[in-house]
Amino acid sequence: MPFGFRVLAEDAQTEARTGQLTTTHGVVETPVFMPVGTQATVKTLTPDELRTAGARIILSNTYHLYLRPGSDLINRLGGLHQFMNWDRPILTDSGGFQVFSLSHLRAIDEEGVRFRSHIDGSAHNFTPENVTRIQEELDSDIAMVLDECTSYPVSEEEARISMERTSRWAARAQEVHRRPDQVQFGIVQGGMYPHLREESARQLSALDFPGYAVGGLSVGEPKDIFYAMTAISARALPAHKPRYLMGVGAPEDLFEAVKCGVDMFDCVLQTRLGRNGALLTRSGRINIRNARFREDPGPPDSWCDCYTCRHFTLAYLHHLFRADELLGHRLASLHNVRWTIKLVEEMRDAIRAGSFAAYHQSFLAAYTPPDGTVRDEQRASWAAAHTGK
Amino acid sequence: MPFGFRVLAEDAQTEARTGQLTTTHGVVETPVFMPVGTQATVKTLTPDELRTAGARIILSNTYHLYLRPGSDLINRLGGLHQFMNWDRPILTDSGGFQVFSLSHLRAIDEEGVRFRSHIDGSAHNFTPENVTRIQEELDSDIAMVLDECTSYPVSEEEARISMERTSRWAARAQEVHRRPDQVQFGIVQGGMYPHLREESARQLSALDFPGYAVGGLSVGEPKDIFYAMTAISARALPAHKPRYLMGVGAPEDLFEAVKCGVDMFDCVLQTRLGRNGALLTRSGRINIRNARFREDPGPPDSWCDCYTCRHFTLAYLHHLFRADELLGHRLASLHNVRWTIKLVEEMRDAIRAGSFAAYHQSFLAAYTPPDGTVRDEQRASWAAAHTGK
Numbered sequence: 001m002p003f004g005f006r007v008l009a010e011d012a013q014t015e016a017r018t019g020q021l022t023t024t025h026g027v028v029e030t031p032v033f034m035p036v037g038t039q040a041t042v043k044t045l046t047p048d049e050l051r052t053a054g055a056r057i058i059l060s061n062t063y064h065l066y067l068r069p070g071s072d073l074i075n076r077l078g079g080l081h082q083f084m085n086w087d088r089p090i091l092t093d094s095g096g097f098q099v100f101s102l103s104h105l106r107a108i109d110e111e112g113v114r115f116r117s118h119i120d121g122s123a124h125n126f127t128p129e130n131v132t133r134i135q136e137e138l139d140s141d142i143a144m145v146l147d148e149c150t151s152y153p154v155s156e157e158e159a160r161i162s163m164e165r166t167s168r169w170a171a172r173a174q175e176v177h178r179r180p181d182q183v184q185f186g187i188v189q190g191g192m193y194p195h196l197r198e199e200s201a202r203q204l205s206a207l208d209f210p211g212y213a214v215g216g217l218s219v220g221e222p223k224d225i226f227y228a229m230t231a232i233s234a235r236a237l238p239a240h241k242p243r244y245l246m247g248v249g250a251p252e253d254l255f256e257a258v259k260c261g262v263d264m265f266d267c268v269l270q271t272r273l274g275r276n277g278a279l280l281t282r283s284g285r286i287n288i289r290n291a292r293f294r295e296d297p298g299p300p301d302s303w304c305d306c307y308t309c310r311h312f313t314l315a316y317l318h319h320l321f322r323a324d325e326l327l328g329h330r331l332a333s334l335h336n337v338r339w340t341i342k343l344v345e346e347m348r349d350a351i352r353a354g355s356f357a358a359y360h361q362s363f364l365a366a367y368t369p370p371d372g373t374v375r376d377e378q379r380a381s382w383a384a385a386h387t388g389k
Numbered sequence: 390m391p392f393g394f395r396v397l398a399e400d401a402q403t404e405a406r407t408g409q410l411t412t413t414h415g416v417v418e419t420p421v422f423m424p425v426g427t428q429a430t431v432k433t434l435t436p437d438e439l440r441t442a443g444a445r446i447i448l449s450n451t452y453h454l455y456l457r458p459g460s461d462l463i464n465r466l467g468g469l470h471q472f473m474n475w476d477r478p479i480l481t482d483s484g485g486f487q488v489f490s491l492s493h494l495r496a497i498d499e500e501g502v503r504f505r506s507h508i509d510g511s512a513h514n515f516t517p518e519n520v521t522r523i524q525e526e527l528d529s530d531i532a533m534v535l536d537e538c539t540s541y542p543v544s545e546e547e548a549r550i551s552m553e554r555t556s557r558w559a560a561r562a563q564e565v566h567r568r569p570d571q572v573q574f575g576i577v578q579g580g581m582y583p584h585l586r587e588e589s590a591r592q593l594s595a596l597d598f599p600g601y602a603v604g605g606l607s608v609g610e611p612k613d614i615f616y617a618m619t620a621i622s623a624r625a626l627p628a629h630k631p632r633y634l635m636g637v638g639a640p641e642d643l644f645e646a647v648k649c650g651v652d653m654f655d656c657v658l659q660t661r662l663g664r665n666g667a668l669l670t671r672s673g674r675i676n677i678r679n680a681r682f683r684e685d686p687g688p689p690d691s692w693c694d695c696y697t698c699r700h701f702t703l704a705y706l707h708h709l710f711r712a713d714e715l716l717g718h719r720l721a722s723l724h725n726v727r728w729t730i731k732l733v734e735e736m737r738d739a740i741r742a743g744s745f746a747a748y749h750q751s752f753l754a755a756y757t758p759p760d761g762t763v764r765d766e767q768r769a770s771w772a773a774a775h776t777g778k
Contacts, residue, residue: 039712040705046716047700069708073684077704085700295462311436311474315466316429319458323428326715327435 001026003141003183003210005242005263011356015234015261018351021057021242023089023141024181025081028056030242030263031351033249033344034091035270035337039064040074040084043271044330045337047086053306053338054345057089057141059266062134063098067117067124071137079139091266092140093246094131094187097215100149108148110165128172136179144213145173147187152220159191167203174207185211185244192225194232201236211242214262218248227256234260251280251343252369255360258347270340274333277321280340284368288332293318306338307331390415392530392572392599394631394652400745404623404650407740410446410631412478412530413570414470417445419631419652420740422638422733423480424659424726428453429463429473432660433719434726436475442695442727443734446478446530448655451523452487456506456513460526468528480655481529482635483520483576486604489538497537499554517561525568533602534562536576541608548580556592563596574600574633577622581614590625600631603651607637616645623649640669640732641758644749647736659729663722666710669729673757677721682707695727696720 004022011017021028035042035050038061042050050058060080065071074083080090096113099106103115103124112127128146135143147166150159170186177184186204190196204212214233217226234243234257242263248254249267257265273280277288281301286293288300296314308317308331320328343363350359393411400406410417424431424439427450431439439447449469454460463472469479485502488495492504492513501516517535524532536555539548559575566573575593579585593601603622606615623632623646631652637643638656646654662669666677670690675682677689685703697706697720709717732752739748 039708039714041709041714041716044715044719046696046719064712068712069683069704073704076684077686077702083702083705083708085705294458295465297466307435307437313466313472315458315462316472316474319428319472320430323430323453323457325428325430326433326718327430329715330433330435330719 005030005211005240007240009352011351012354013357014259015231016258016347016351016356017261017263018348019242019263021089021263023057023183025087025089025141026056028089029348031254031258031344031347032056032264033254033340034059034264034266036061036266036268037084037086038268039068040080042333042337043275044326044333045271047084049307049334050086050337051088053334054341055088055337057091058086059091059093060084060138060140061095061098062092062131062138062144063095063102065092065138066095066134067119071134075137075139079137081139089141090138091142091244091264092135092138092144094135094144094146095126096131096144096147096187097149097247099126100151110168112146112169113148128169129176132173132176132184136177136182139182141182142211143177143182143184145170145184145186147189147215149216150189150191152192154191156191156193156196159189159193159196163189163191163196163200164203167200170204170209171207174209183210185209185213185242187213187215187246188233188237189216190233191216192221192229194229197229197233198236201233205238209241211244212237213244213246215246217245218253226253227260230257230262231260234262249340250369251340251363251367254340254344255347255363258344258351259356259360265344270336271333274336275329277328277332278336279317279332280336282363282366285370288314288317288328289321290318300335301339304335304339304342306335306342308335394600394629396629398741400740401743402746403648404620405647405736405740405745406650406652407737408631408652410478410652412446412572414476414478414530415445417478418737420643420647420733420736421445421653422643422729423448423653423655425450425655425657426473426475427657428457429469431722431726432664433715433722434660436473438696438723439475439726440477442723443730444477444726446480447475448480448482449473449527449529450484450487451481451520451527451533452484452491454481454527455484455523456508460523464526464528468526470528478530479527480531480633480653481524481527481533483533483535484515484523485520485533485536485576486538486636488515489540499557501535501558502537517558518565521562521565521573525566525571528571530571531600532566532571532573534559534573534575536578536604538605539578539580541581541610543580545580545582545585548578548582548585552578552580552585552589553592556589559593559598560596563598572599574598574602574631576602576604576635577626578605579622580605581610581618583618583621586618586622587625590622594627598630600633601626602633602635604635606634607642615642616649619646619651620649623651638729639758640729640752640756643729643733644736644752647733647740648745648749654733659725660722663725664718666717666721667725668706668721669725671752671755674759677703677706677717678710679707689724690728693724693728693731695724695731697724
């Protein structure tokens with residue numbers, strides 16, 4: 001199947017839209033939430049469970065797989081789909097995000113970035129060219145170009161230098177890309193500076209990528225800035241290409257981004273929360289270790305149709321976490337992944353039905369987001385994403 | 390269904406037999422291997438996975454569930470089957486083994502045993518009467534009477550005192566047992582002294598239990614003594630009642646015990662090995678972390694039909710363990726459980742076909758048991774069983 005994207009329905013009141021993404025390994029309806037399989041496994045879950053949970057596409061991390069077990073080894077074993085037994089689409093990131101947040105002793109210049117592995121300290125370098133080759137070896141359906149990620153906050157001058165380098169790297173990555181069964185997305189950067197984001201989107205659009213990501217957001221900035229940058233970045237990108245907001249997946253953020261016309265998302269939040277005993281519900285996150293669940297015979301969320309909610313009580317999950325049983329990690333991760341996918345499925349339905357704004361309102365009426373510590377959690381999430389834990 | 394046991398086929402050359410155990414929650418073909426769900430979960434696995442792996446009955450631990458979350462709580466939530474969502478038979482042990490190997494500050498007298506929780510140091514006591522009541526609250530299909538477990542080695546005098554007390558405790562447990570939908574098994578003790586084991590079997594047989602367990606074996610004694618004691622204990626028990634060898638599950642031991650006419654087994658070995666990256670194969674145990682599996686495209690064991698062997702390569706499992714991914718623990722545990730259940734299924738087939746001795750020989754010809762460290766491993770297994778880890 002040649003790669004393609006079609007917008008199928010647009011919301012009248014917002015920029016939200018539904019569409020269809022066609023890849024070598026199948027068709028994906030958008031907006032879509034992509035569970036993250038950092039080390040060629042969505043933590044604690046099997047491919048069958050992901051399929052049952054409704055996952056149509058997953059993300060895996062180039063940085064981690066390049067270091068261990070090696071993209072060459074995965075290639076010899078038939079590529080990432082065969083290696084991890086996942087026959088639906090896979091998107092691989094460029095490794096840029098991980099190099100800048102996780103690896104040691106980074107040195108960046110126009111050529112690329114030199115770094116030391118967080119696993120064993122060994123020396124490596126990423127360039128637009130070798131990151132393209134590594135992802136071709138991995139055999140993902142959608143590859144990302146190497147980008148430079150700035151931290152938050154960053155000066156306008158630094159953001160500009162980084163953004164312009166990201167554009168030049170994008171052109172180099174595009175130049176060496178060969179696989180006809182894989183596409184590359186460019187990545188919009190520009191810090192929290194609207195005109196830099198717009199300029200980034202213009203420079204990348206000139207390269208005519210089949211899709212575009214928005215990077216460098218949800219990295220600790222206030223929510224209003226995060227949402228404003230998402231809106232500006234999305235609006236500056238071509239309407240007929242898919243838009244992917246990298247590393248975002250908190251339920252309230254998904255709504256805001258879909259409202260801006262974003263089509264794709266990935267986040268480690270769902271599985272990380274699950275391993276920590278936090279469950280997503282329509283009324284907000286709950287901590288299953290809390291004593292109030294000790295004897296609760298109900299499911300985590302009666303709205304949810306996941307394996308966990310259909311088969312187990314809050315009391316049992318509470319017991320598993322109190323007793324340090326790994327089955328608890330599994331059941332909570334599975335719940336959070338399915339819960340999020342179902343939420344996005346209902347967003348698609350609402351967009352098609354012309355009721356997205358109403359659905360968003362009904363969600364907000366019931367859902368209490370995490371309190372002011374949310375940015376700290378995002379930072380923790382950022383850090384967690386990169387240790388592979 | 391009223392409890393029952395029927396012998397369906399007997400081997401001509403050995404004491405091996407197949408039979409059918411009828412319980413409140415269904416019929417179980419014997420010989421049968423019971424996976425262990427210490428804390429109301431067979432570590433890392435869901436009930437659905439256990440069913441698919443062919444598990445017809447599981448064991449759960451009275452000591453652990455009494456301490457956490459509490460047998461009263463499990464009772465209020467509908468019993469252990471409902472609590473853990475397992476609708477097939479459950480056997481609960483008496484907690485005696487755990488009290489003597491895991492808890493702290495034990496004091497034993499004729500009344501029972503006082504001990505401190507390994508979790509929080511709180512003071513508790515087990516008596517034949519309250520252990521019977523706790524298992525009635527748990528709602529297991531088969532309950533065990535409280536027994537006194539001696540360590541190895543132990544003097545004949547100590548073994549006699551302990552064995553005779555176990556018989557008196559068995560009578561007291563039987564006296565207070567009420568649930569008509571649950572049966573109690575007595576437990577043969579007697580250390581490594583043949584005449585004490587025979588005496589124990591006689592005393593318990595006089596109480597006419599619907600089934601009997603053999604306890605106090607595989608606790609560090611040499612293999613030849615272990616096998617001799619198993620044979621003596623089994624032979625001394627009534628032929629028309631089920632015989633259960635507690636805590637045994639290494640493949641080579643299963644064959645030896647089935648040969649002696651044992652019908653039921655439980656062991657934490659399968660899941661403990663799995664979490665440590667050891668996989669059972671027809672040629673012996675393998676350590677999946679070993680570098681020789683780094684690029685191996687084959688399954689763990691081509692004979693095995695488990696989910697892991699049907700879907701994943703040794704190379705992928707090697708990667709999961711090297712990368713500390715919990716999916717590795719799951720897939721290895723699932724493999725070891727299914728592998729063992731399939732082995733016992735084939736033992737049943739062989740007994741019915743009159744070819745058990747030949748099947749045993751063909752197994753031994755291919756299988757290399759672990760080396761002389763096996764007793765150390767058994768001790769580690771003993772310890773592991775009791776921390777619930």
